[in-house]
Amino acid sequence: EVQLVESGGGLVQPGGSLRLSCAASGFTFRTYDMNWVRQAPGKGLEWLSYINRGSSHIYYADSVKGRFTISRDNAKNSLYLQMNSLRAEDTAVYFCARDRAATAREGGMDVWGQGTTVIVSS
């Protein structure tokens, strides 16, 4: 079964850090580009970051640029999101999602994890 499972969410104080992980199974992870997307409580979807299969092309939303870092370990079939300088407005459910296309512009995220919740609060 094709599956993505996020972990690493939790409660963190403003200014703190957290590292999210996304474990992939059921498909050849190293041949797919990946994304992180979040959803704040009661709000819509917000794309955060994209990394291509070889980690040579990485993009970020302006809202997290300079604070969040996406990375992957193809040997471990895993995607990561290092989140630093966290703010209250970063409180959200964080999803990892597989890109079905060969390039970022083509789009289409066809496999999603169940999400992990991050709460930034003192």
Place this chain on the structure above:
Amino acid sequence: QSVLTQPPSASGTPGQRVTISCSGSSSNVGSNPVSWYQQFLGTAPKLLIYSNNQRPSGVPDRFSGSKSGTSASLAISGLQSEDETDYYCAAWDDSLNGRVFGGGTKLTVL
């Protein structure tokens, strides 16, 4: 304020055909493929349409997508009660160098 503009709500009766619009600009919808997602409360989004009008396997042909210029649309024909949920459009934005979503449309089946 989302880069892509969707109506916050839409509605229809069972069996009816409804459309949800997604308005963008030349840097996103106007120059890149649009995808559509369906999301039920508390669950992960599901890809409904990619490359403007392509359906992944398993998505009923009641769902269709189209694009013209800087606007895209999702059409749902033969509306069913289980279609009542949230829908989002997305596209790559060449100016922002990132992916952007619409604000989402809540579909109600009357």
